[in-house]
Amino acid sequence: xxxxxxxxxxxxxxLRSLPAIEAQLPKLRRHVTPRVVNYEDGRALLVIKLAGMPxxxxxxxxxxxxxxxxxxxxxxxxxxxGRRLSFSTTLDRKRVAFSSLFKFKSAFMRQFSEKYLSRFNxxxxxxxxxxxSLILKHDDVEEGAAELEEVGNQLMKALNVYxxxxxxxxxxxxxxxxxxxxxxxxxxxxxxxxxxxxxxPAAESIPSSWLHFGYETLEIRGEGVTRFATxxxxxxxxxxxxxxxxxxxLALPAEFTLTQSFMCMAVFEQxxxxxxxxxxxxAVGDAADHQIKDLQQAKGYIATGELAFxxxxxxxxxxxxxxxxxxxxxxxxxxxxxxxxxxRFIRANQSAKFTYQSHVPxxxxxxxxxxxxxRNLAASFGMHNxxxxxxxxxxxxxxxxxLPLQTxxxxxxxxxxxxxxxxxxxxxxxxxxxxxxxxxxxxGKTTLQTVTIGFLERFDAKxxxxxxxxxxxxxxxxLGGVYxxxxxxxxxxxxxxxxxxxxxxxxxxxxLVKTCGKNDKGTVTDEEGxxxxxxxxxxxxxxxxxxxxxxxxxxxxxxxxNCLAQRLAKWCESRxxxxxxxxxxxxxxxxxxxxxxxxxxxxxxxxxxYQPTEPIxxxxxxxxxxxxxxGGLLTTVISEFHIPAKYPTTYKMMFDVLxxxxxxxxxxxxxxQSPEDAIDSPIFAAIRDQTPTKIFLPxxxxxxxxxxxxxxxxxxxxxLKDLELDSRTFxxxxxxxxxxxxxxxxxMDDEISVLSGNTENVAIFNEIVAEFGADPDVWLPIxxxxxxxxRKKVADPVV
Numbered sequence: 001x002x003x004x005x006x007x008x009x010x011x012x013x014x015l016r017s018l019p020a021i022e023a024q025l026p027k028l029r030r031h032v033t034p035r036v037v038n039y040e041d042g043r044a045l046l047v048i049k050l051a052g053m054p055x056x057x058x059x060x061x062x063x064x065x066x067x068x069x070x071x072x073x074x075x076x077x078x079x080x081x082g083r084r085l086s087f088s089t090t091l092d093r094k095r096v097a098f099s100s101l102f103k104f105k106s107a108f109m110r111q112f113s114e115k116y117l118s119r120f121n122x123x124x125x126x127x128x129x130x131x132x133s134l135i136l137k138h139d140d141v142e143e144g145a146a147e148l149e150e151v152g153n154q155l156m157k158a159l160n161v162y163x164x165x166x167x168x169x170x171x172x173x174x175x176x177x178x179x180x181x182x183x184x185x186x187x188x189x190x191x192x193x194x195x196x197x198x199x200x201p202a203a204e205s206i207p208s209s210w211l212h213f214g215y216e217t218l219e220i221r222g223e224g225v226t227r228f229a230t231x232x233x234x235x236x237x238x239x240x241x242x243x244x245x246x247x248x249x250l251a252l253p254a255e256f257t258l259t260q261s262f263m264c265m266a267v268f269e270q271x272x273x274x275x276x277x278x279x280x281x282x283a284v285g286d287a288a289d290h291q292i293k294d295l296q297q298a299k300g301y302i303a304t305g306e307l308a309f310x311x312x313x314x315x316x317x318x319x320x321x322x323x324x325x326x327x328x329x330x331x332x333x334x335x336x337x338x339x340x341x342x343x344r345f346i347r348a349n350q351s352a353k354f355t356y357q358s359h360v361p362x363x364x365x366x367x368x369x370x371x372x373x374x375r376n377l378a379a380s381f382g383m384h385n386x387x388x389x390x391x392x393x394x395x396x397x398x399x400x401x402x403l404p405l406q407t408x409x410x411x412x413x414x415x416x417x418x419x420x421x422x423x424x425x426x427x428x429x430x431x432x433x434x435x436x437x438x439x440x441x442x443x444g445k446t447t448l449q450t451v452t453i454g455f456l457e458r459f460d461a462k463x464x465x466x467x468x469x470x471x472x473x474x475x476x477x478x479l480g481g482v483y484x485x486x487x488x489x490x491x492x493x494x495x496x497x498x499x500x501x502x503x504x505x506x507x508x509x510x511x512l513v514k515t516c517g518k519n520d521k522g523t524v525t526d527e528e529g530x531x532x533x534x535x536x537x538x539x540x541x542x543x544x545x546x547x548x549x550x551x552x553x554x555x556x557x558x559x560x561x562n563c564l565a566q567r568l569a570k571w572c573e574s575r576x577x578x579x580x581x582x583x584x585x586x587x588x589x590x591x592x593x594x595x596x597x598x599x600x601x602x603x604x605x606x607x608x609x610y611q612p613t614e615p616i617x618x619x620x621x622x623x624x625x626x627x628x629x630x631g632g633l634l635t636t637v638i639s640e641f642h643i644p645a646k647y648p649t650t651y652k653m654m655f656d657v658l659x660x661x662x663x664x665x666x667x668x669x670x671x672x673q674s675p676e677d678a679i680d681s682p683i684f685a686a687i688r689d690q691t692p693t694k695i696f697l698p699x700x701x702x703x704x705x706x707x708x709x710x711x712x713x714x715x716x717x718x719x720l721k722d723l724e725l726d727s728r729t730f731x732x733x734x735x736x737x738x739x740x741x742x743x744x745x746x747x748m749d750d751e752i753s754v755l756s757g758n759t760e761n762v763a764i765f766n767e768i769v770a771e772f773g774a775d776p777d778v779w780l781p782i783x784x785x786x787x788x789x790x791r792k793k794v795a796d797p798v799v
Contacts, residue, residue, distance in 0.1 A: 025188065026362035028202040034168040035152065036145040037180055037202060043137050044144045045361055046152045047180050050130040051163035051422070052385025055244065056409075057716040057731070057738040066161065067243035067378055071307070073158050074374035077151065078264035078308035081136070085151070088133040088361035089381040091258040092186070093250070096127045096412055098404045102458050107777055108478040109457050112751045116451075119744075120404050125412050128250055130162070130383045131183060133361035162383045163422060169197060181206055187257070187359040190220035190227060190319070213353045217323045228323050230330035231355040232345035233368040234314035241379035248340035250384065251409035254329035255319040259359040261366065262377050263311040270302050270309045273371060298373070312372035314380075315358045316345055343380075387732075387739035389414035390422050396633055396665075397459035399427035402452065405741040408729065413741050415452065417635075417667055419692035419734045432692050433667035434658055438675055438710070439697025444728050445671050446471040446756040448695065448743055453635055453669065454479070454755070464624040465599040465637040466617065466644070468606055472599050472637070474757045474765050474783075478776045481597025486616065488604035495587035496619050497547040499626070501540050508622045509536045513552065515615045515649050516583070517567045528564045531556050549584035550574035571615075582612045583619065593626045599637075606643045614647035621653040634666040641670040642677035645687075655683045658690035674699060675706040684709075696731040698723040750784050761787060 027040035037045045055063055077085060098120035104110045134151055138144025156164050167179040181195030181202055189209035198205045210221040218229040237245070246258075265273070278295050301307035318333045320326030330347075337343045348355035351367040358366050391401050391414040401414030418433035420426040439445045450472065453463060457479060465472050473483045486492045496512060499505050513532045514524050524532065535552040542551060550572040558565035569575040573584045592598055600620055605613040621644075628634045636657065644650035657668050670687065672678065678687050688710060696712065704717045712720075712731075716738055720731050729742045745752055753761050764787050768779045 025203055025207070025357060026360055026364065028184070028206070028362075030202060031169055031178060031180070031197060032141055032145045033149065035166050035180070036148055037178075038141055038145075039135075039362060040201075040203075042139070042144075043135050043362060044141070044148045045180070046134045046136075046148050047167040047183055047361070048132045048134075048152060048155060048159075048164050049167055049179075049183075050132065050159060050165075050383055051388070052128060052130050052383045053162050054387040054737045054739065055247070055382075055384035056386055056740060057713060057719065059713050059715060063243055063384075067382065069158070070378035070382075071375045073155070074262070074377055075305055075308040077154070078310060078374065079267060079305045081151070082264055082266040083269070084137040084264075086135040086261060086263040086362070087377070088135065088259060088261045089377070090131040090133070090187075090260075090359065091246075091256075091381070092129045092131065093126055093252070093257075094129070094255050095123050096125050097121045097123070098125075098412060100400055102455070104457050105460075106457060106479045108751075108754060108780060109454050112454065112748070112755075115748055115751065116745070117404070120406075120412060124253065125406070125410055126253065126255070127388065127411055128385050130381075130385070131167075132159075135362045159383075165423070178202075184360060187259075188357075189222055190229065191222045191225055193223075211353070211356075213356075215349055216347070217326050218317075218352060218356060219323075227319055227321060228326035229317050229319045229356070230326050231348040231352040232316040232318070232330065232334055233348050233351065233355050234316070235344045235346050235368065236370065237341070237343040237376075237380070239373075239376070241376050243379050244382050244384055245379045246337070246341050246343070247382065247384050249333060249336050250386065251411075252333055252336060253410055254333055256329070256333050257317045257319075257359055258314070259316075260312065260314045260377060260381055261358070261361075261363075262372070262374075264308065265310050267302060271299055273309060274299050274302070308374040309371055310374070310377075311369050312377065313358060313366040313369045315348075315355045315366075317356055317359065386411050387413060387734075387737045389734075389739070390416060390420065393420070393425035393427055394418060395420055395426045395429050395431040395433070396461075399425070403455040405732075406744060408740045408742060413732070413739050415732070415741075416734075417452070417669070417693055430662045430665065432662045432690060434661070434691045435667070435669045435693040435695065436678065436687060436691040436710070437669065437671040437695045437697070438673070438678070438699070439671075439695075439730070440673055440699040440701070440725060442725055443697035443699070443730075444726075444743065444756075445697055447745065447752060448697070448730065449637065449669060449671060450475045450755040451743060451745075453637065456633065456635055459633055460596075461633040461635055462627060463597040463599070463635050463637065464627060466620060466639060467599050467601050467637070468603045468639040469759075470601045470603075470762045471639075471757050473601065473762055474754050476597050476599040477765070477769070477774065478754050478780060479597050480776060481599060482592070482595050482774075483599040483601070485601040486604065488610075488612065489581060491581050491585055492583070492616065493585050493587040494583050494616065494619055495548070495585045496583055496622075497539050497549060497551075498544060498587060499593075505622075505626075506536065506540065509540075511649060512583075512615055512618055512622075513568070515618060516571050517564050519562065519567065524564065531564060545586075548573070548586070550580075579612050582616055592623055595627070598623075598627070602639075606640045608643070608646070613643065614649055617644045617647070618649040618653065621650060625653075628664055628666055632665060634664070635669060636666065637669045638671070640672050640677070641668075641687075642672050642681050645681040645683055651681070651683050655686055658683070658686045674702075675710045679706060679709055692734060694733040696720055696733070698725050698727060698729070700725060753784070753787055754780075760790075764790065 029038045029040055032038045035046050102113055136148045167183055169176055169178045176197045178195055178197050185195050185206045186192050188207050212219040220227050274295050278292055281292055318330040320329045334345045337345055354365045354367050357363055386407055386409040393399050394416050395418045402416050405413040405415050407413050417435050418431050420431050437445055476483050510533050517524055535555040538555045539547050539551045553572055556565045570577040571579050573580040605616055645654055657666055661667055678684055702721055707717050723729050732739045732741055765783055768783050772779050
């Protein structure tokens with residue numbers, strides 16, 4: 001609404017008579033504190049940068065609550081400071097690229113990562129940053145700076161959920177630089193560059209680009225960089241604004257800067273302005289009763305400090321690499337503002353230089369000022385953003401994020417298994433990193449698993465995998481690991497008594513044999529436990545080559561019936577036992593222990609109520625613990641985890657890793673098809689609470705009740721439910737944040753054939769390894785050639 005308290009838009013003659021843009025820039029002087037910069041005219045500036053609040057899947061009630069909090073904050077400061085205080089808020093949407101250099105040992109991961117990471121340097125990814133500039137009028141420099149810092153501290157505390165940080169000076173190589181100057185330099189020069197703190201005033205040192213304002217576009221020429229822009233002024237938007245009103249522009253494929261300024265007014269000025277508006281509406285006689293009633297109600301809110309009005313303006317600059325792109329992007333952005341947000345922007349032609357200059361905090365010339373409320377600003381500057389993960393300061397390796405992922409908003413998400421606070425440097429700390437992955441068959445679970453686990457190779461991580469359907473077989477072999485397919489009824493090669501005799505292994509063997517010898521009630525008596533201990537000790541005292549499961553029976557008396565000896569006999573080759581193939585073998589498990597990457601296909605044992613499942617999986621878990629004795633990062637993958645989680649021996653082992661694995665640099669990656677599998681587990685509470693990272697892939701038959709117990713909100717569930725099974729899109733929940741990301745491997749058929757094995761490809765792999773050996777540098781190119789050849793034969797059959 002326009003009132004007499006607000007400056008009028010500049011006329012064409014006034015625009016022509018104004019001096020050049022350089023003379024119109026605010027007269028910034030110097031830093032008076034590391035955070036505060038002084039103006040020549042008795043004002044001071046402080047800038048806060050904010051990452052924003054992930055809103056995509058946040059409950060609406062929380063978003064509304066925070067919107068109301070922002071309004072109250074602005075209104076309270078306006079009432080306290082009056083015209084002495086101004087806000088200048090900026091949304092900067094810019095292109096981002098992935099520039100980290102990753103090193104891998106395996107040829108496969110070098111090849112795959114090069115292809116995968118190259119996609120993040122295409123200029124198609126963007127990020128959103130938010131800035132709040134506080135400008136305070138003062139009579140004394142030192143007192144004004146102190147007062148402004150106090151206001152800044154109020155904002156830092158009140159806006160903590162938006163991840164705020166001060167822009168301030170810093171020293172590099174003995175030279176003082178200013179992040180505040182760098183921000184101002186971007187607004188003036190159109191590019192980000194370092195800005196030293198020089199002896200001359202900031203208004204003189206900061207400008208560095210040549211700006212040429214044409215009728216339609218602005219040309220910005222910097223040091224080795226030329227870009228173009230179109231400038232727009234906000235004509236207006238509805239007074240009845242709602243939270244998140246500008247959220248639709250946060251995912252647009254264009255770079256732009258949106259600045260909104262809000263000069264606070266004294267309470268009496270606000271009251272006079274509203275009364276003048278009421279009088280005008282009444283005089284013309286065409287106002288609806290509710291309009292006058294709303295204005296009268298607003299006067300009451302001003303008096304109580306629940307609402308504030310101020311002098312508002314909004315400027316938009318949209319960028320492009322060419323003139324045409326700047327114009328097209330401008331059309332896209334302003335069209336979205338109009339069609340999706342209800343805000344009309346008009347192109348700034350003759351006023352373009354002043355529109356552009358009005359992005360700078362404290363600018364005096366604002367082409368289209370108007371009166372707006374604190375609720376309007378709280379709605380239009382919501383600081384809503386998309387989760388970006390944590391790029392640096394992570395617990396493992398060099399602290400860099402494990403890998404980038406593409407989000408549904410065309411931004412980059414820095415993915416990590418280990419969850420730590422974004423504003424902390426947690427490198428080297430032992431923080432939980434277990435992960436739960438749920439998704440229907442065909443949604444891409446295996447590929448997502450192997451991609452994320454594969455990137456752990458650059459941190460020299462060990463892998464221990466309990467796999468299903470040999471999905472990881474080719475992948476583990478490509479990393480130089482070993483893989484064993486265990487089949488029910490066939491010799492597994494597992495020989496627990498031929499492990500090195502250590503106190504730890506003895507204790508494990510006592511428990512393993514008890515598991516095999518359980519009675520119909522699922523227990524062994526104390527006397528039977530003593531017999532088992534004596535029998536295990538006796539076998540371990542034998543020469544290594546004679547240590548077999550069967551030899552225990554020599555030390556356990558057979559008293560007939562369902563006695564311990566009879567129950568153990570089914571596991572012994574000497575008695576032609578039903579399950580002798582499982583654990584009564586001659587083998588060398590020491591090699592497995594010394595491997596860096598080991599996988600076992602245990603598909604035959606991932607079924608309910610199968611007697612060999614518990615002891616076999618328990619023994620494999622023990623091998624995993626021996627692998628970890630030398631330390632280092634260990635990732636344990638458990639497919640269809642709900643099966644081992646049902647058995648007492650194995651769920652205790654899983655529970656231990658969930659609770660204390662971080663102390664040993666170990667984490668679990670658990671996968672299954674549905675949350676019901678996790679819920680039915682006796683360790684569900686631990687799985688839910690001790691997996692800081694949860695990934696949910698599409699599931700057409702999903703039901704909210706189950707997902708809710710895994711920590712999902714209904715808003716998140718509704719969005720997940722809408723995903724197509726083959727969308728390769730998934731929800732990442734980490735801590736209190738969530739993000740919809742996408743793993744698009746289009747055109748990477750060669751790599752996918754390794755990342756996710758199927759029956760046909762595994763058969764080809766088995767043939768080639770049998771013929772050429774297990775060296776991936778040898779078999780991998782042959783595998784790809786033969787796989788493509790067979791596929792071609794199917795496509796082009798002989799007629």
